[in-house]
Amino acid sequence: MNEKFRQALPIIETLKRHGHEAYFVGGAVRDFLLDRPIGDVDIATSALPQEVISLFPKTVPVGIEHGTVMVIYKGTSYEVTTFRTEGRYEDYRRPAEVTFVRSLEEDLKRRDFTMNAIAMNERGELIDPFGGKAALEKQLIETVGAAAERFSEDALRMMRALRFVSQLGFSLAVDTKQAIEQHGHLLEKIAIERITVEFEKMLCGPFVHQAFPLLIETNLFLYLPGLSEKKEPLAKMSAYQWRRLHDRIEAWALFVYLLDVDPHSFLRKWKLPNHVIRDVSVCLQGLTEIREKDDWTIDRLYRYGQKYMPLIETVRATLKDESAATDELAARLAALPIQERKQLAVNGNDVMAWFGRERGRWIAETLETIERAVLHGEVKNEKEAIKEWLLACNQKQEKNC
Numbered sequence: 001m002n003e004k005f006r007q008a009l010p011i012i013e014t015l016k017r018h019g020h021e022a023y024f025v026g027g028a029v030r031d032f033l034l035d036r037p038i039g040d041v042d043i044a045t046s047a048l049p050q051e052v053i054s055l056f057p058k059t060v061p062v063g064i065e066h067g068t069v070m071v072i073y074k075g076t077s078y079e080v081t082t083f084r085t086e087g088r089y090e091d092y093r094r095p096a097e098v099t100f101v102r103s104l105e106e107d108l109k110r111r112d113f114t115m116n117a118i119a120m121n122e123r124g125e126l127i128d129p130f131g132g133k134a135a136l137e138k139q140l141i142e143t144v145g146a147a148a149e150r151f152s153e154d155a156l157r158m159m160r161a162l163r164f165v166s167q168l169g170f171s172l173a174v175d176t177k178q179a180i181e182q183h184g185h186l187l188e189k190i191a192i193e194r195i196t197v198e199f200e201k202m203l204c205g206p207f208v209h210q211a212f213p214l215l216i217e218t219n220l221f222l223y224l225p226g227l228s229e230k231k232e233p234l235a236k237m238s239a240y241q242w243r244r245l246h247d248r249i250e251a252w253a254l255f256v257y258l259l260d261v262d263p264h265s266f267l268r269k270w271k272l273p274n275h276v277i278r279d280v281s282v283c284l285q286g287l288t289e290i291r292e293k294d295d296w297t298i299d300r301l302y303r304y305g306q307k308y309m310p311l312i313e314t315v316r317a318t319l320k321d322e323s324a325a326t327d328e329l330a331a332r333l334a335a336l337p338i339q340e341r342k343q344l345a346v347n348g349n350d351v352m353a354w355f356g357r358e359r360g361r362w363i364a365e366t367l368e369t370i371e372r373a374v375l376h377g378e379v380k381n382e383k384e385a386i387k388e389w390l391l392a393c394n395q396k397q398e399k400n401c
């Protein structure tokens with residue numbers, strides 16, 4: 001058994017000692033069987049939420065109406081969820097009510113895909129009534145029972161199907177895919193933020209080139225923010241080596257670049273956090289400049305700096321299908337006299353003292369002039385040298401006037 005499960009074993013044992021059933025479930029079991037890094041370890045139990053709370057010293061009632069209690073044990077939090085079926089569904093979103101049940105199999109039956117409906121007991125034995133392990137071996141994403149029912153219960157599962165394709169490189173079972181084609185419109189009922197989480201995981205997956213064609217084949221793209229008119233660029237996405245990218249900012253930047261849309265309004269539709277929108281927009285600005293001129297000038301290196309240069313360069317290289325020159329550019333950046341304004345040897349107070357003038361816009365303008373000159377090696381980044389250079393410069397200007 002993996003270390004992460006071993007650490008959580010005492011939770012299962014405590015529940016069992018008090019006469020309850022308890023199992024590891026969900027993504028952790030799936031990823032363990034796939035020999036992939038394991039995320040959060042989740043536990044399903046026959047104990048009711050109040051019983052769970054009474055058995056452990058540190059708990060947080062994170063989703064008690066859905067039967068979930070967070071148990072904090074040795075500094076790690078575990079979601080412990082009571083066996084449940086989801087009752088009536090209103091609006092194809094959240095269960096209108098949950099019904100707690102006493103059997104594990106009932107609980108597994110309401111889960112999305114067979115690979116996610118495998119339980120594991122304290123001895124590492126699998127309880128797999130729906131053939132999840134076989135699906136993992138066949139690399140198949142198939143719903144537990146009728147696909148139409150599972151997607152009507154929670155339409156987000158259609159997006160989850162595509163993100164699992166992208167993360168695992170699996171295929172969709174035929175009826176699962178057909179049901180997505182028929183139920184795509186239900187996505188309109190789902191909160192954008194939840195869709196965005198899954199879509200972003202899809203964009204960042206190593207097999208995203210397999211997921212893009214499915215967006216089109218299933219028509220899901222029609223129901224995603226800002227994509228309904230973008231069939232053509234979407235069809236070309238798979239031609240690029242998305243695996244070269246390292247993070248969400250680069251993935252969104254490449255996506256937006258290829259869609260050829262205004263980054264701000266497009267990314268706002270996805271309700272992404274403002275800092276993500278800003279970072280992607282800066283990247284796209286840099287990308288456009290560098291693609292147009294096809295070079296990293298000193299000014300651009302300095303402007304985009306160590307924060308944005310690697311992102312821009314990675315996306316640029318991916319677009320051109322060449323290797324990124326990030327290391328070389330980082331060395332060039334490090335060799336510049338300064339890497340950011342705060343490294344200037346002078347500040348606004350110095351400038352004010354030298355000229356004996358009042359505060360005003362001129363200070364910022366002067367600092368910009370100094371910054372440019374230092375960056376391009378016209379003057380050393382030393383206080384006295386800058387003062388001399390600046391006063392000489394000023395005299396020249398006055399004579400010119």
Ligand SMILES: Nc1ccn([C@@H]2O[C@H](COP(=O)(O)OP(=O)(O)OP(=O)(O)O)[C@@H](O)[C@H]2O)c(=O)n1
Binds near residue numbers: 117154156157160
């Ligand atoms: N819409 C959903 C979301 C989740 N689940 C079930 O709840 C488990 C845990 O959900 P979650 O943590 O959201 O997904 P994981 O499958 O664990 O994937 P990840 O590793 O990305 O967390 C899933 O495995 C699945 O059994 C479900 O049936 N339907």
Ligand SMILES: [Mg+2]
Binds near residue numbers: 027
């Ligand atoms: Mg999980």
